[in-house]
Amino acid sequence: MNRLDTDARMARLRDMVLMRRFEERCAQLYQQTKIRGFLHLYVGEEAIAAGICRQLRPGDAVVATYREHGHALMKGVPIGAVMAEMFGRVDGCSGGRGGSMHLFDAEHRFYGGNAIVAGGLPIAVGLGLADRMNGRDRVTACFFGEGAMAEGEFHESMNLAALWDLPVLFCCENNLYAMGTALGRSEAQTDLALRASGYGMPAWPVDGMDVEAVHAAAERAITHVRSGAGPAFLELRTFRFRAHSMYDPELYRTKEEVERWREHDPIDTLAARMTADGELDDDAIADLEAEADTAIDAAVEFADASPVEDVATLLRHVYAPDHRTEEVTA
Amino acid sequence: MNAASGSVVMTAREAMRTAMSDAMRDDPRVFLMGEDVGEYGGCFAVSAGMLAEFGPERVRDTPLSESGFVGAGIGAAMAGMRPIVEIMTVNFSLLALDQIVNNAATLRHMSGGQLGVPIVIRMTTGGGRQLAAQHSHSLDGWYAHIPGIKVLAPATVEDFRWMLKPALADPDPVIIFEHGGLYAATGDVPTVDPGLPLDRAVVRRAGRDLAMITFGGTLPTCLAAADELATDGIDAEVIDLRSLRPLDDATILESVARTHRAVVVDEGWRSGGISGEIAARIMEQAFYELDAPVGRVCTLEVPLPYPRHLELAALPSVERIVGAARTTMEGGEFVGATASAAPGRTVPR
Numbered sequence: 001m002n003r004l005d006t007d008a009r010m011a012r013l014r015d016m017v018l019m020r021r022f023e024e025r026c027a028q029l030y031q032q033t034k035i036r037g038f039l040h041l042y043v044g045e046e047a048i049a050a051g052i053c054r055q056l057r058p059g060d061a062v063v064a065t066y067r068e069h070g071h072a073l074m075k076g077v078p079i080g081a082v083m084a085e086m087f088g089r090v091d092g093c094s095g096g097r098g099g100s101m102h103l104f105d106a107e108h109r110f111y112g113g114n115a116i117v118a119g120g121l122p123i124a125v126g127l128g129l130a131d132r133m134n135g136r137d138r139v140t141a142c143f144f145g146e147g148a149m150a151e152g153e154f155h156e157s158m159n160l161a162a163l164w165d166l167p168v169l170f171c172c173e174n175n176l177y178a179m180g181t182a183l184g185r186s187e188a189q190t191d192l193a194l195r196a197s198g199y200g201m202p203a204w205p206v207d208g209m210d211v212e213a214v215h216a217a218a219e220r221a222i223t224h225v226r227s228g229a230g231p232a233f234l235e236l237r238t239f240r241f242r243a244h245s246m247y248d249p250e251l252y253r254t255k256e257e258v259e260r261w262r263e264h265d266p267i268d269t270l271a272a273r274m275t276a277d278g279e280l281d282d283d284a285i286a287d288l289e290a291e292a293d294t295a296i297d298a299a300v301e302f303a304d305a306s307p308v309e310d311v312a313t314l315l316r317h318v319y320a321p322d323h324r325t326e327e328v329t330a
Numbered sequence: 331m332n333a334a335s336g337s338v339v340m341t342a343r344e345a346m347r348t349a350m351s352d353a354m355r356d357d358p359r360v361f362l363m364g365e366d367v368g369e370y371g372g373c374f375a376v377s378a379g380m381l382a383e384f385g386p387e388r389v390r391d392t393p394l395s396e397s398g399f400v401g402a403g404i405g406a407a408m409a410g411m412r413p414i415v416e417i418m419t420v421n422f423s424l425l426a427l428d429q430i431v432n433n434a435a436t437l438r439h440m441s442g443g444q445l446g447v448p449i450v451i452r453m454t455t456g457g458g459r460q461l462a463a464q465h466s467h468s469l470d471g472w473y474a475h476i477p478g479i480k481v482l483a484p485a486t487v488e489d490f491r492w493m494l495k496p497a498l499a500d501p502d503p504v505i506i507f508e509h510g511g512l513y514a515a516t517g518d519v520p521t522v523d524p525g526l527p528l529d530r531a532v533v534r535r536a537g538r539d540l541a542m543i544t545f546g547g548t549l550p551t552c553l554a555a556a557d558e559l560a561t562d563g564i565d566a567e568v569i570d571l572r573s574l575r576p577l578d579d580a581t582i583l584e585s586v587a588r589t590h591r592a593v594v595v596d597e598g599w600r601s602g603g604i605s606g607e608i609a610a611r612i613m614e615q616a617f618y619e620l621d622a623p624v625g626r627v628c629t630l631e632v633p634l635p636y637p638r639h640l641e642l643a644a645l646p647s648v649e650r651i652v653g654a655a656r657t658t659m660e661g662g663e664f665v666g667a668t669a670s671a672a673p674g675r676t677v678p679r
Contacts, residue, residue: 061409095442104441111408112440116432122398123433126405133361133387133411153428156398163393317443318477320501 002216006279009270012211013280015050016267018292019070022079023242025296026069026086026100030246034304035086038115039100040067044209044241047266048173049074051214052141052234055222059109061140063124066101066115067240071143077105079295080302089306096309097317117178118144118151121170125157128166128231139225141169146235147178149195150186158199158233165230169221170196172233173208175240180252196233208236209264212273239264336521342484343513345491346376346452350414353498354384357412360498361388363399364416373418374454374513396425400451404434404503407449412498417453420469420507434503435478446501450494455483456509456547456597457645463633466641468597470507470546471604474574480504481574482528485549487517489572496528504528509547509597531578533585537567540591540658543582543608545571548595548646555651564659574604579611586616591658593625595646600628622661625654 004012023041030039042049045067053062053074064071072082077093085092086100094104094113102113111127114120124142131138148154149172161168172192176183189195196203202224206217214236221232239261243250250258274280340348353360362377362384368391371378381389392399396417403413417423423430434447457466474481480502484490490508497504526532534549535556544552549570556566567585571578586592592612596605609624630644657664 092442094440094444097442098440102440104437104444106441106444111405111445112437114433116428119401119428119432122401122429123405123408125398126402126407127409128405129402130406130409130411133406153397153401156393156395157401159393160395160398160402317439317441319480320438320446321443 002212016046017288019046021292041242042070045238047211048236051211052218061109063111063120064143072103075110076108079299083299084303084306087303091306118148118153121157128168143171146174161231162200168231170233179244192235201231203233205235208238209266337518342487342490349494359412362414363390400426401429414450420455447503450497452506454510455507457634458511462636466634471598483507483546491519529573531571531581534570535568537565539565541585541589543569544595555648590621593654595627622658625658
């Protein structure tokens with residue numbers, strides 16, 4: 001029912017392989033101290049960004065969280081600019097000022113990179129409000145984890161978006177752990193779509209490990225939102241295979257639980273389906289991986305070649321340059 | 331209207347309403363959003379009547395969701411709108427602190443200069459109306475701590491009328507603190523934009539003997555104190571800062587260089603407040619101009635109480651300002667003169 005055609009399947013597989021290998025390279029680069037600070041990897045959750053962001057139009061917006069490398073790539077932010085941002089270099093998509101948690105790209109309408117849990121939701125509401133007030137045919141997709149649903153800003157944003165019929169698609173990536181706190185330990189109502197539906201918008205759960213299921217759900221939800229009928233909510237059930245960040249000893253979950261979820265790896269799942277349907281063989285998978293590695297190698301090379309910012313310009317970007325700026329105390 | 335002088339008398343409330351209405355007529359991107367700004371007419375009646383002219387899309391009542399609607403204003407500003415977001419009081423703005431500090435103030439920087447947040451956030455500040463400890467505080471100086479936002483404090487009806495326009499034209503987030511005690515004040519307002527830059531302090535009363543530096547709700551108190559000092563032959567200069575971020579150091583230092591004495595008057599608390607910042611800048615840049623230590627008159631270190639006599643005793647008063655000015659004139663230090671309820675101090679029996 002959710003089946004994509006062969007070309008679309010291959011495209012989503014390519015997307016997921018790229019994200020997976022990009023993140024794995026980031027982990028290596030972190031060990032090599034090329035990337036510093038906090039680094040939150042998306043490994044295991046790739047079907048969501050691939051299934052949703054690839055259906056957005058260039059004029060549509062994405063608001064994401066600090067685990068947003070995949071969303072940025074899927075929204076079209078150039079891979080070299082993403083890598084250079086993590087290196088803190090001037091050619092980064094945020095000029096190096098943001099790092100891994102704060103990827104921005106105004107041209108591609110990628111609005112971060114918000115590292116305050118649920119802090120991006122009101123922003124998404126505002127982007128949607130501006131679109132509605134101007135009669136623009138645009139959608140804002142807002143990604144957040146299930147941990148955000150315990151925040152007041154989630155409640156306020158869902159209510160505002162539904163009250164004002166705003167074109168916002170709320171995408172809850174439910175990976176079952178808010179850092180180290182299991183869903184059942186932090187939410188009285190763990191049926192998240194049920195909770196969301198209480199705000200008066202269509203809301204339903206989706207297998208977030210199956211890119212074809214995500215694609216189908218997103219298609220339906222985006223159609224609803226784009227029609228002007230107001231917001232929608234998707235609970236995307238998923239799992240992060242790696243630690244919360246690079247500092248996480250994972251004391252809060254068992255290896256067995258992680259292994260069980262790895263059996264539902266979104267890449268393996270789609271690849272197996274395509275192989276069974278005669279659409280994919282081992283050579284094709286190897287080709288996809290090689291293609292991803294070539295792009296990632298080039299991104300790393302680009303990032304490494306990009307200069308660091310001169311300290312002389314440290315005080316830039318606090319206020320607009322053409323306006324009176326803060327006096328500089330020597 | 332007095333056509334000859336090109337001015338009109340109005341209240342501060344009417345002045346801000348006129349400014350907002352003008353802005354909305356001139357620019358379709360401008361809209362007003364906040365709690366009870368529409369049907370109710372504004373908690374302090376600032377937006378009374380605007381719903382009828384502009385309709386519910388542009389005079390937009392919000393739910394009680396400070397973080398939600400301030401954040402929505404930020405998002406709308408990034409998407410090309412010019413929102414005016416009204417928060418009932420500075421105390422309520424604390425519910426929106428995440429959006430103001432973590433987003434409005436940082437997005438230009440975090441995005442490497444790609445995104446601007448041209449939002450104006452207006453809120454009521456200040457005490458003196460027996461509204462007790464959750465409606466009366468002056469956290470204006472607190473916001474002035476944050477790089478990335480600009481902080482304005484109109485003290486005259488003219489500034490209530492004419493500060494909004496340049497604030498809306500500013501490509502960065504601007505917070506306007508409106509002292510609740512000033513809304514009913516009347517004043518002569520020029521009918522054309524005087525074009526005063528937002529970040530310039532103004533000398534409201536010229537004087538030779540000391541610089542009295544203040545902003546917002548305590549400007550009238552300072553002017554009254556200056557009048558009283560004049561009867562003693564002390565000629566105080568009164569400086570209205572108008573902007574707390576950025577601070578107009580030049581106007582302050584120029585005055586101190588002439589008067590050699592300074593008293594800072596701030597309705598915020600003294601500890602960690604903007605008054606200390608101003609005093610420190612004077613010390614850093616004009617130490618050798620000073621003939622006496624810089625004095626401070628602030629709200630005493632207590633959440634504002636409900637009883638009128640206690641509230642008035644806590645707030646800066648003409649009496650305390652005059653006292654501080656006299657101490658300065660005598661070259662005295664302010665040991666304990668403005669301090670009160672210091673941590674650990676026991677109540678005298």
